[in-house]
Amino acid sequence: MKVPVSWLKKYINLDGIDINDLSHLMTMAGTEVSSIDIVGEHWDAEHLLVGEIIDIKPHPDADKLRLPTIKLSDSETRTVVCGAPNLYVSQKIVFAKEGAYLFNPRSNNHEVLKSAKIRGVESSGMVCSSLELGLGEDHSGILELDSSIPIGTPVKNLLSDVIIETELTPNRPDCLSVIGTAHEMAAITKQNVVYPVTSYSPSNKKIEDFIEIDIIDSELCSRYMGTVIENVKIQESPDWLKDALIKTGHRPINNVVDITNFVMLEFGQPLHAFDYKKIPNKKILVRPSKDGEKIDTLDGENRTLKYPMLVIADDSKPIALAGIMGGSNTEIDSNTTDVFLEAANFSASNTRFTRNALNINTEASYRFERYLRPEIAELAFDRAISLIQEITSGVPLSNHIDIYQRTTDDLKVAFKLENLNKLLGTQFELPEILNIFESLGCLIEIKSSGTIFVTPPIWRSDIKIEADLIEEFARIYGYDQLPTAKINSIIPDRDDSTYINFREIIRDTLVYSGFNETISYAVVNGAKLTETTEISSEIFVKVQNPMDSTKNVLRPNLRVNILDTLSNNRRLNQSDPIQIFEIGRVFGEYKKFNSQIMPDENDQLIAVLSGKRNQENLWDKTHESVDFYDAKGVLEDLFEATKIVFQLEECDEGFFAKGKAAKILINNSHVGNIGEISQHSLSHFDLNESVVMIEIFLEEILKKANLLEHQYTRPSKFPSSERDIALLVNNSIQADQITQMISKNSLVVDTFIIDLYEGEELPENTKSMTFKIVFQSYEATLSTNDIDKAQQKILKSLKHQLNIDQRY
Amino acid sequence: MDFQKDSYGNELRLKAIEKFDLISNLEQLEEFKSELLGRKGSITDLIKNISTLPSDQKKDAGKNANLIKIFFQDLIQEKFDDYTSTDAEESNPTLDFSLPGRRKSHGSFHPTTVVVREITKVFTEMGFDLAEGPEVELDEYNFQKLNIPIDHPARDMWNTLWVDTTSDVNIQPLLLRTHTSPMQIRLMEKQNPPIRVIVPGKTYRYEATDATHEWQFCQVEGLVVDKGITFAHLKSTLEEFAQNMFGQKRKARFRCDFFPFVEPGAEVSIDCFKCDGDRDGCKVCSFTGWIEIMGAGMVHPEVLKGVGYDPEIYSGFAFGMGAERISMLRNGIDDVRLFYSNDLRFLKQFS
Structure with a gap:
C-alpha cells in the first residue's frame, strides 16, 4: 500500500525522524517498506512558486491559447502563453520560471524549462499541471491551489511529499490503512496516534422512516451499519482529497465516492455509498445469492452468481456484491441527492470464495478476506458521515442502523513470562515486555493470581494466542537483538538412507562416464506419451490447470522428457555425440497409502546415447553410430558400481527397434529396459539418428537386489596364464552361454570375448567368436600340461552341449 | 678377408671393436652397422661361410659367429639409443605446456x-x-x-x-x-x-x-x-x-x-x-x-x-x-x- 508521509503526519508526529531509518525498522519488524518515493525531488525553491492570475488576455493568433498575467510578488509579474481551459482571474496556481526542472509530457522526460515563442508571442515560464509537476496523471488543465495560500510561497514547501510503499503479509490487514501504518510506526518509535475528530450536525429525522435492513445469515455478516445522508451535492472533490487519492494510486470520481475511498484508506474499513432513491421499497436484505441470480457491477460486467455468495439486495434483486463491488443499479451519479451509506463486516472466507469464483479482486475484497475487526466499522462510519457533511453539505439523520453480532470469543490472550523466555531462549523481565505490548495498543490486566491477560487493540485481528504475543514482542524488540544458542540436545537417530545413497552412486557413475544430467518438467504432452508407452491413458494422472494446456499429464515415465531434451538440443546444432540422463519422479496409478488415495510415485532413471560413438578401445569398431552395446556398457558400469547382478531378456515393446531391446531383470523381476529406440518412435520427436536408451525403475531395484556388503575373494599367490580360443558358433547361441560354460571349469578365473567375426567364408548361419580365458590355481603354478588339459575339457563340453567347434 | 684363416671370426671381432670406438655420430653408426650386419656385411659373410667349413668345425664356428652377431647387435643398439635420445633432447628441449591434455570426457551434474x-x-x-x-x-x-x-x-x-x-x-x-x-x-x-x-x-x-x-x-x-x-x-x-x-x-x-x-x-x-x-x-x-x-x-x-x-x-x-x-x-x-x-x-x- 502507498502511504504518503504528509497524510501520516495528520495522526503521528514524525518530526526529527528519518524516514529511511524508520522504513528500515518497519521492514525488520515485518511491515516491509518496498520503496520510498520522493514527490518533487527535482523542485527547487527559486523556480517553482505560488502565483495568482491577475489578468487574462486572448492570444492574437490562436483561439485555444490565452495570455494570463501572473503575480508572483508585489514587484514581479509575468505574462505567459497558456492552453489550459480552467484559468480564471484571482486563481492561485503553480508558476514555473525559466530554468525549472519539470516533466515534459511531449518528450516523456524531465527537462529544464526554456523560454519559447508560441505562435508569435514570447513566453518565459509556465503555469503547471499536475502531470508536469509529477503529482498525478492529470494534464487536462492546470493545478488549482487553495486561495488562502500566499503568493511567492515555494511549491517545494507546499506540495512536496514522501510516499512509502509497504508490502504486507496476509495477516496484517490493519496496515492496509494510513492509521494502521501510523500505529505500527508508533509502536516502533514509542509515540501516540491521534485520531481525526469526527463531528456533524444531523437533522431530527429517524432512519426507521427511511429504510429497513435485515441480515439473513449473520455468519456471513457480523455487523451492518447504515444511514441516509440527505441533500448531498455531487461534485468534484476538493484538491486535498483528490491529492490524497492520487498519491495512493486511486482515481478521483466524485466527492461522495472519493470520501468512501478516502476513509477506507484512512481506517482500512471498506465503505459503500448507494443512491438512496434507487433502492425500491426502501428495504435492504443482506443474504446469500441464489444460483443463477445476476447483477451488473460497477465495472460494467454482468455477473452470474451462485449460492452462497453474499449480496446486498433490495426486496427483489441484488444491488451490490457484499464487500466486493457495488451494483450499477444503485450507483451514485451527478443527480444523486440522498445517499445510503454502508459500513459493514463481511465474512472473510465468503468474500474470498466469491471473488475467486467471479475472478474479481477489489480493494474492498482484499481487505475483507484478510479478517477485519468489526469495531473499525463504526470509526470509519462516523468519519465518513462527518466528511460527507463537510464536503457535500449533506445532512445526516439523527440515528443509524447497527446490526451487530458481537462475537462471544474472548479476545483476551493469557500470557506467561516463562513461556516467552522458553520459546525465545531468553531471560527478559516483565516490565520490558509489557512496555512493548502497550506500545502496540494492547490492554494489560494483571490478575491477583498473577495471571496476565493481554487484549489486542481493535485494529489487530491477528493476535489470538500466546505465540502471537511472543512474536509481537520479538519483532518490536528486534529479532537481530535476540540471543543465539547452539542446539545442545543429542543428535536424533538417522533413518535408513540406503536408497538415496544408491541413487546418488548411480548419478555419480553416469556423470563420470560422460553423461550430462538434465532435469525436466513433471508434465508432458499426452499424445506424445501415448506414442512412447504401453501404459494405458486411462491411468494417466492429469493436472487440472496446467501452465501449458498441451502438457497436462504427470509423467508415468521419463521417455517423452528425455527425447524432447535430445530433440531440442539437436535443433540447437549440438555436435555428436549426446549422452544425457535424468533421474526423476514418475507418477503411476492411484493407490491407497494407509487411508490416503494418491498417485504411486517412484524414482526412475533414463539415459540415452545418440549420434556417433566417441569412445575408443571397444572390441567392435565396425559401427560408427552408437548401438545396443554402448548402452549395455553403461548398464554394466552402473551395476558394477552398485554390485548388482542382472539378466537381460528380449523385450518386444513397440517403442523399441525389433530384436534390439531387452528387459532388465534382477532375480527375475523386471527393473528396467535397455535398447535401441525404433525410428517410428523417434519420428515423433523429429529425430533421425540412432538412439539407445536405458530405463531403470530405481526403487524397484532396491526391493529386488541383494545389496549385502560385497564379500571379498582372496587373490591367488600363483601367476595366471592366458589362452585365446577361436570358436565357430551357431548364430542362435549368445555369448553369455559360452562364457558361462567356460567359467564352469575350476581353473578358469576369468573369460571374455575378444573378437566377433561374421563373414561369408564362414559356414552358413555361423559366426566366429574368440574368447580369452584366464587360468589360475590357488595351489600351484599351472604347467602347460595342466592348461592344455583344462582347455581340452572346455572344448569338449562346448562341443557336447552347444555343438561348438574350435576354429583354426 | 680370408675366412679360411679367420673362420671363427676372432680377427673380425677385434678390428670391428677398434672401428666401433672411433664412431662419433649416428651416420657413422649406421654405416658401421651396414658393413657388419648388412646383406653383404662381414658378419653375414662369416655366417654364410660356415657351410664351407669341414663338418667337425661347423658346430663351433656357427656358435661363435652367432655370439659375435648378438654382441654387435647389442653394442650398436646401445649406441643407437644414446644418439637418438640425446638428439631428441637437443632438438626439442621443453614441451609446450599450453597444449591441452588428453582427457577422458566427463559429463556434468545439473x-x-x-x-x-x-x-x-x-x-x-x-x-x-x-x-x-x-x-x-x-x-x-x-x-x-x-x-x-x-x-x-x-x-x-x-x-x-x-x-x-x-x-x-x-x-x-x-x-x-x-x-x-x-x-x-x-x-x-x-x-x-x-x-x-x-x-x-x-x-x-x-x-x-x-x-x-x-x-x-x-x-x-x-x-x-x-x-x-x-x-x-x-x-x-x-x-x-x-x-x-x-x-x-x-x-x-x-x-x-x-x-x-x-x-x-x-x-x-x-x-x-x-x-x-x-x-x-x-x-x-x-x-x-x-x-x-x-x-x-x-x-x-x-x-x-x-x-x-x-x-x-x-x-x-x-x-x-x-x-x-x-x-x-x-x-x-x-x-x-x-x-x-x-x-x-x-x-x-x-x-
Whole structure:
C-alpha cells in the first residue's frame, strides 16, 4: 500500500525522524517498506512558486491559447502563453520560471524549462499541471491551489511529499490503512496516534422512516451499519482529497465516492455509498445469492452468481456484491441527492470464495478476506458521515442502523513470562515486555493470581494466542537483538538412507562416464506419451490447470522428457555425440497409502546415447553410430558400481527397434529396459539418428537386489596364464552361454570375448567368436600340461552341449 | 678377408671393436652397422661361410659367429639409443605446456543437483537426517494441517496447480505440492521427537514464468523438534548454515515475516558475499547489501497439536529455501528458466 508521509503526519508526529531509518525498522519488524518515493525531488525553491492570475488576455493568433498575467510578488509579474481551459482571474496556481526542472509530457522526460515563442508571442515560464509537476496523471488543465495560500510561497514547501510503499503479509490487514501504518510506526518509535475528530450536525429525522435492513445469515455478516445522508451535492472533490487519492494510486470520481475511498484508506474499513432513491421499497436484505441470480457491477460486467455468495439486495434483486463491488443499479451519479451509506463486516472466507469464483479482486475484497475487526466499522462510519457533511453539505439523520453480532470469543490472550523466555531462549523481565505490548495498543490486566491477560487493540485481528504475543514482542524488540544458542540436545537417530545413497552412486557413475544430467518438467504432452508407452491413458494422472494446456499429464515415465531434451538440443546444432540422463519422479496409478488415495510415485532413471560413438578401445569398431552395446556398457558400469547382478531378456515393446531391446531383470523381476529406440518412435520427436536408451525403475531395484556388503575373494599367490580360443558358433547361441560354460571349469578365473567375426567364408548361419580365458590355481603354478588339459575339457563340453567347434 | 684363416671370426671381432670406438655420430653408426650386419656385411659373410667349413668345425664356428652377431647387435643398439635420445633432447628441449591434455570426457551434474548436494552436506554435518516425500500432495497436508484453511488469504502466497481428481469421488483434493512444508507434517506424524531433518524436493506453483519466476523449482525444507528448542537455536543453526555455505565471515540477519505454520516467523538474509554487505551494495544484492535466502520460524502450536505433539512439552523450528535461487546467486545465473530448459550448452558448464 502507498502511504504518503504528509497524510501520516495528520495522526503521528514524525518530526526529527528519518524516514529511511524508520522504513528500515518497519521492514525488520515485518511491515516491509518496498520503496520510498520522493514527490518533487527535482523542485527547487527559486523556480517553482505560488502565483495568482491577475489578468487574462486572448492570444492574437490562436483561439485555444490565452495570455494570463501572473503575480508572483508585489514587484514581479509575468505574462505567459497558456492552453489550459480552467484559468480564471484571482486563481492561485503553480508558476514555473525559466530554468525549472519539470516533466515534459511531449518528450516523456524531465527537462529544464526554456523560454519559447508560441505562435508569435514570447513566453518565459509556465503555469503547471499536475502531470508536469509529477503529482498525478492529470494534464487536462492546470493545478488549482487553495486561495488562502500566499503568493511567492515555494511549491517545494507546499506540495512536496514522501510516499512509502509497504508490502504486507496476509495477516496484517490493519496496515492496509494510513492509521494502521501510523500505529505500527508508533509502536516502533514509542509515540501516540491521534485520531481525526469526527463531528456533524444531523437533522431530527429517524432512519426507521427511511429504510429497513435485515441480515439473513449473520455468519456471513457480523455487523451492518447504515444511514441516509440527505441533500448531498455531487461534485468534484476538493484538491486535498483528490491529492490524497492520487498519491495512493486511486482515481478521483466524485466527492461522495472519493470520501468512501478516502476513509477506507484512512481506517482500512471498506465503505459503500448507494443512491438512496434507487433502492425500491426502501428495504435492504443482506443474504446469500441464489444460483443463477445476476447483477451488473460497477465495472460494467454482468455477473452470474451462485449460492452462497453474499449480496446486498433490495426486496427483489441484488444491488451490490457484499464487500466486493457495488451494483450499477444503485450507483451514485451527478443527480444523486440522498445517499445510503454502508459500513459493514463481511465474512472473510465468503468474500474470498466469491471473488475467486467471479475472478474479481477489489480493494474492498482484499481487505475483507484478510479478517477485519468489526469495531473499525463504526470509526470509519462516523468519519465518513462527518466528511460527507463537510464536503457535500449533506445532512445526516439523527440515528443509524447497527446490526451487530458481537462475537462471544474472548479476545483476551493469557500470557506467561516463562513461556516467552522458553520459546525465545531468553531471560527478559516483565516490565520490558509489557512496555512493548502497550506500545502496540494492547490492554494489560494483571490478575491477583498473577495471571496476565493481554487484549489486542481493535485494529489487530491477528493476535489470538500466546505465540502471537511472543512474536509481537520479538519483532518490536528486534529479532537481530535476540540471543543465539547452539542446539545442545543429542543428535536424533538417522533413518535408513540406503536408497538415496544408491541413487546418488548411480548419478555419480553416469556423470563420470560422460553423461550430462538434465532435469525436466513433471508434465508432458499426452499424445506424445501415448506414442512412447504401453501404459494405458486411462491411468494417466492429469493436472487440472496446467501452465501449458498441451502438457497436462504427470509423467508415468521419463521417455517423452528425455527425447524432447535430445530433440531440442539437436535443433540447437549440438555436435555428436549426446549422452544425457535424468533421474526423476514418475507418477503411476492411484493407490491407497494407509487411508490416503494418491498417485504411486517412484524414482526412475533414463539415459540415452545418440549420434556417433566417441569412445575408443571397444572390441567392435565396425559401427560408427552408437548401438545396443554402448548402452549395455553403461548398464554394466552402473551395476558394477552398485554390485548388482542382472539378466537381460528380449523385450518386444513397440517403442523399441525389433530384436534390439531387452528387459532388465534382477532375480527375475523386471527393473528396467535397455535398447535401441525404433525410428517410428523417434519420428515423433523429429529425430533421425540412432538412439539407445536405458530405463531403470530405481526403487524397484532396491526391493529386488541383494545389496549385502560385497564379500571379498582372496587373490591367488600363483601367476595366471592366458589362452585365446577361436570358436565357430551357431548364430542362435549368445555369448553369455559360452562364457558361462567356460567359467564352469575350476581353473578358469576369468573369460571374455575378444573378437566377433561374421563373414561369408564362414559356414552358413555361423559366426566366429574368440574368447580369452584366464587360468589360475590357488595351489600351484599351472604347467602347460595342466592348461592344455583344462582347455581340452572346455572344448569338449562346448562341443557336447552347444555343438561348438574350435576354429583354426 | 680370408675366412679360411679367420673362420671363427676372432680377427673380425677385434678390428670391428677398434672401428666401433672411433664412431662419433649416428651416420657413422649406421654405416658401421651396414658393413657388419648388412646383406653383404662381414658378419653375414662369416655366417654364410660356415657351410664351407669341414663338418667337425661347423658346430663351433656357427656358435661363435652367432655370439659375435648378438654382441654387435647389442653394442650398436646401445649406441643407437644414446644418439637418438640425446638428439631428441637437443632438438626439442621443453614441451609446450599450453597444449591441452588428453582427457577422458566427463559429463556434468545439473546445477540444482550441485546446490542441493551442497546444502545437504552442510546440514548432515550438523546432525540432520535426510528425507524425501511425495510431489503430489493432499490439500490437507499442503495447506490445512499447516494452519492454512480453505479460503484463507494466505493461500495467495502459493498459487496452486491442482490435480484433476474428477474421475473418482473418493479422492480427496490433490495438488502439486507448492512447498516442501507438507513433509513437516508427514515426518511428525510418522515419528516422535526428537526430529532433526532436511527434505529436498521439487515444488510447483501456478505462476507465470520470467527471469526470476519458474513454475517448477526445488526447495530444501528443514525441521527440528525436541524439548526446549528455542528461537535462539533457530538463529544459531541457520547462521551456522549460512557460514558453512557462503563463507565463515558471513553474518545472518533475521527479520519478522509471516508463514501461517510458524510463529514467530522470520525471513533470513545474509550480508552479500559479493560486496561483503557494502553500504551501497552491488548487483547481486540489488544494492541493499543483504541477500534473502530463506523463510523460517518456530513451529506453530496449532501445527504441533495437529500431529499430536503437546506444545507445552515440545517446540521446534522449521525453515525452507529455494535451491535454484542459491545456485543463481552463487553462479551469477540471471535467468531461472535456464534450469529446466536443458540446453546442454548451459548444463555442460557444471561438470
